[in-house]
Amino acid sequence: MTSTQELTKNQSLVFNALARADGPLSAYTILDQLRGDGFRAPLQVYRALDKLLDYGMIHRLESINAFVACSHPHSHSHSHGMIAFAICEKCGQVSEFSDDVITARVREWTSSNGFKQSKTTIEIRGVCASCGTA
Amino acid sequence: MTSTQELTKNQSLVFNALARADGPLSAYTILDQLRGDGFRAPLQVYRALDKLLDYGMIHRLESINAFVACSHPHSHSHSHGMIAFAICEKCGQVSEFSDDVITARVREWTSSNGFKQSKTTIEIRGVCASCGTA
DNA sequence: TTCGATATGTGATGTTATTACATTAGTCAA
DNA sequence: TTGACTAATGTAATAACATCACATATCGAA
Numbered sequence: 375m376t377s378t379q380e381l382t383k384n385q386s387l388v389f390n391a392l393a394r395a396d397g398p399l400s401a402y403t404i405l406d407q408l409r410g411d412g413f414r415a416p417l418q419v420y421r422a423l424d425k426l427l428d429y430g431m432i433h434r435l436e437s438i439n440a441f442v443a444c445s446h447p448h449s450h451s452h453s454h455g456m457i458a459f460a461i462c463e464k465c466g467q468v469s470e471f472s473d474d475v476i477t478a479r480v481r482e483w484t485s486s487n488g489f490k491q492s493k494t495t496i497e498i499r500g501v502c503a504s505c506g507t508a
Numbered sequence: 509m510t511s512t513q514e515l516t517k518n519q520s521l522v523f524n525a526l527a528r529a530d531g532p533l534s535a536y537t538i539l540d541q542l543r544g545d546g547f548r549a550p551l552q553v554y555r556a557l558d559k560l561l562d563y564g565m566i567h568r569l570e571s572i573n574a575f576v577a578c579s580h581p582h583s584h585s586h587s588h589g590m591i592a593f594a595i596c597e598k599c600g601q602v603s604e605f606s607d608d609v610i611t612a613r614v615r616e617w618t619s620s621n622g623f624k625q626s627k628t629t630i631e632i633r634g635v636c637a638s639c640g641t642a
Numbered sequence: 643t644t645c646g647a648t649a650t651g652t653g654a655t656g657t658t659a660t661t662a663c664a665t666t667a668g669t670c671a672a
Numbered sequence: 673t674t675g676a677c678t679a680a681t682g683t684a685a686t687a688a689c690a691t692c693a694c695a696t697a698t699c700g701a702a
Contacts, residue, residue, distance in 0.1 A: 400688080415652060439689060469621065473613055479610050480610070484634070489596075492597070495571050498614060499628070517681090546682095550658080550660085552683095573658060
């Protein structure tokens with residue numbers, strides 16, 4: 375995988391759908407948006423999503439069964455750190471950030487417990503600044 | 509709510525199913541286990557689970573759509589901290605721990621971003637010590 | 643060109659969760 | 673006791689999320 379991944383037709387369609395969205399989308403919402411482009415079955419979406427996840431171009435938000443384009447596409451700065459997501463339950467906006475202290479702290483626990491981690495999910499649910507003051 | 513919650517019949521049945529399990533259970537697995545006790549519909553399980561979550565007696569693992577009994581039932585020591593879960597993808601065992609540094613670090617991000625958090629999910633997927641050496 | 647790997651198309655099915663509505667059981671005040 | 677209110681429960685139907693199984697197509701390398 376190079377820094378700019380060459381995407382197939384379906385992968386591009388799915389990625390663009392996520393990139394132009396202003397928040398996370400469910401797989402079925404993506405499917406509906408792409409029916410005009412010939413999409414007919416969930417699997418077409420899920421297969422593309424799997425690849426895009428592999429490539430690190432999108433993230434899956436486990437707590438809401440939805441997907442979002444990575445907001446730091448060009449910086450692999452936090453590619454070895456864990457990414458945390460703050461998800462607003464009012465407006466759906468997602469903020470993505472990484473924190474070296476949290477990353478280190480998790481690693482401490484895993485290494486001292488002999489746990490070999492593959493993927494870590496950190497999702498903060500709540501109300502964002504704009505929605506909180508509104 | 510007192511320190512010992514009075515449970516209804518269905519809540520007790522669901523809680524006991526989780527308490528005697530050696531790992532997380534899906535709602536439908538619980539349903540199947542309780543058919544002998546008169547359970548017939550998913551909602552009977554989900555309603556009990558909702559209450560048990562309210563009472564803090566169980567946790568929901570977002571990344572695997574399953575539920576687990578709280579492993580620190582008598583200590584409310586980490587009731588104000590975030591709880592992290594290490595989930596073994598081989599054997600399904602879940603380890604629960606809380607970390608004040610992570611908790612503080614998340615709070616720092618939320619407060620400096622005006623984000624009012626309600627619930628935070630931290631789930632580490634991987635392979636536990638026993639399965640890793642086996 | 644033939645082979646193998648990757649990508650795609652499609653229907654059916656499996657899994658997880660909620661909606662809507664009816665009924666039952668407990669509580670408490672008049 | 674009655675009535676009224678609230679919480680809990682029962683049930684069917686449906687919605688939402690995800691995968692399986694199998695067929696076809698596309699593309700690059702030997």
